[in-house]
Amino acid sequence: MIPLLKVPMSDRAPAAVAEVVGSGFVGQGPLVEEFEAALAAKLANPRVVTVNSGTSGLHLALHLLAGDDDGPDGPGEVLTTPLTMEATNWAILANRLRIRWVDIDPATLNVDLDDLARKITPRTRAVMVVHFAGYPVDLDRLQTILDEAEARVGVRPMVIEDAAHAWRATYRGQPIGGTHGNITVFSFQAVKHLTCGDGGLMVLPSDQLHQRASLLRWFGIRRGADRLRNPPDVPEWGFKFHLTDINAAIGLANLEYAEGVVARHRENAAFYDAALADVPGLELTERAADRESSFWIYPMKVEDREGFIKRMDAAGIMVSNVHERNDLHTCVREYRSALPGLDRIADRIVCVPVGWWVTDEQREFIADTIASGW
Numbered sequence: 001m002i003p004l005l006k007v008p009m010s011d012r013a014p015a016a017v018a019e020v021v022g023s024g025f026v027g028q029g030p031l032v033e034e035f036e037a038a039l040a041a042k043l044a045n046p047r048v049v050t051v052n053s054g055t056s057g058l059h060l061a062l063h064l065l066a067g068d069d070d071g072p073d074g075p076g077e078v079l080t081t082p083l084t085m086e087a088t089n090w091a092i093l094a095n096r097l098r099i100r101w102v103d104i105d106p107a108t109l110n111v112d113l114d115d116l117a118r119k120i121t122p123r124t125r126a127v128m129v130v131h132f133a134g135y136p137v138d139l140d141r142l143q144t145i146l147d148e149a150e151a152r153v154g155v156r157p158m159v160i161e162d163a164a165h166a167w168r169a170t171y172r173g174q175p176i177g178g179t180h181g182n183i184t185v186f187s188f189q190a191v192k193h194l195t196c197g198d199g200g201l202m203v204l205p206s207d208q209l210h211q212r213a214s215l216l217r218w219f220g221i222r223r224g225a226d227r228l229r230n231p232p233d234v235p236e237w238g239f240k241f242h243l244t245d246i247n248a249a250i251g252l253a254n255l256e257y258a259e260g261v262v263a264r265h266r267e268n269a270a271f272y273d274a275a276l277a278d279v280p281g282l283e284l285t286e287r288a289a290d291r292e293s294s295f296w297i298y299p300m301k302v303e304d305r306e307g308f309i310k311r312m313d314a315a316g317i318m319v320s321n322v323h324e325r326n327d328l329h330t331c332v333r334e335y336r337s338a339l340p341g342l343d344r345i346a347d348r349i350v351c352v353p354v355g356w357w358v359t360d361e362q363r364e365f366i367a368d369t370i371a372s373g374w
């Protein structure tokens with residue numbers, strides 16, 4: 001079987017981990033600092049805070065903005081996408097906030113920004129978007145929508161970008177996580193482009209949020225203080241969400257390696273874009289000239305998905321929709337709403353192997369198999 005997802009691990013990682021494990025110090029230490037400095041340089045943004053997973057980053061991001069806060073109009077609401085890993089949305093529930101689903105744009109598989117604009121109210125505490133598959137949301141248009149909302153209803157909710165798929169993706173020449181004025185959260189989980197084994201990164205839009213995030217990821221306690229002679233006060237309680245030096249060592253070993261990983265995902269995607277453009281019963285997603293996807297996965301929309309999966313399975317090609325729509329789960333039934341855009345495509349989405357492990361021969365075989373019909 002040609003796999004759909006794989007762990008991209010550099011040859012240098014095992015020795016780097018062995019060194020930390022044998023060093024006598026395995027917690028959050030100098031390697032976390034070194035990793036953060038390297039990540040800040042990659043994104044050209046100094047306001048980065050590593051955490052132990054993307055999920056923790058999303059949880060803390062919402063906590064910074066609105067955690068457990070009942071406003072004058074009742075519990076706050078977060079506008080969010082139903083087409084994502086459940087981690088995105090369970091972070092909202094974990095903060096005791098309410099979900100308000102935004103419809104999906106069938107062209108991009110990202111949130112439908114027109115629908116989002118309509119749903120902003122004084123109860124909106126935050127807007128959660130996912131750069132699905134690594135294809136950036138139209139961030140400038142989103143800012144315009146927020147400008148208009150501010151003028152209309154007097155609120156300007158913070159945007160949280162779930163960039164778990166989008167390491168090294170760019171929008172209008174800037175990396176996602178560069179300087180777009182939002183909170184951006186990356187995942188360094190096992191099968192993401194850049195892996196720490198498990199880990200995550202928050203990018204914050206102000207010094208104040210940056211400082212709070214870096215304190216609240218570890219109980220709210222200032223690290224490095226002289227605890228005995230000058231015990232640090234904890235003005236605000238926090239979580240145990242910090243990254244360890246073990247995971248930072250893996251991340252550091254993979255940081256440059258991930259550049260090649262992303263490049264190969266893009267090469268394979270460009271090959272499919274050309275090879276699959278005119279296949280009957282198949283529709284590719286949007287490619288706008290002002291942004292570059294990182295193609296963590298390669299989603300397409302196919303007629304007769306059952307038949308497609310059977311055909312690929314028989315050929316030894318692993319395919320999947322990767323993420324199930326979240327809005328139909330029982331635990332969020334109270335938030336169900338009409339999502340006609342998502343309804344139109346949910347049963348047609350399927351992803352084919354696009355990653356660094358897919359060879360020239362394999363991608364040709366995959367494209368030929370698809371083109372031969374199902």
Ligand SMILES: *Cc1c(COP(=O)(O)O)cnc(C)c1O
Binds near residue numbers: 088162164
């Ligand atoms: C992987 C993923 C997450 C969660 O990241 P973890 O690091 O596994 O906690 C969140 N959102 C999306 C879209 C993901 O793909």
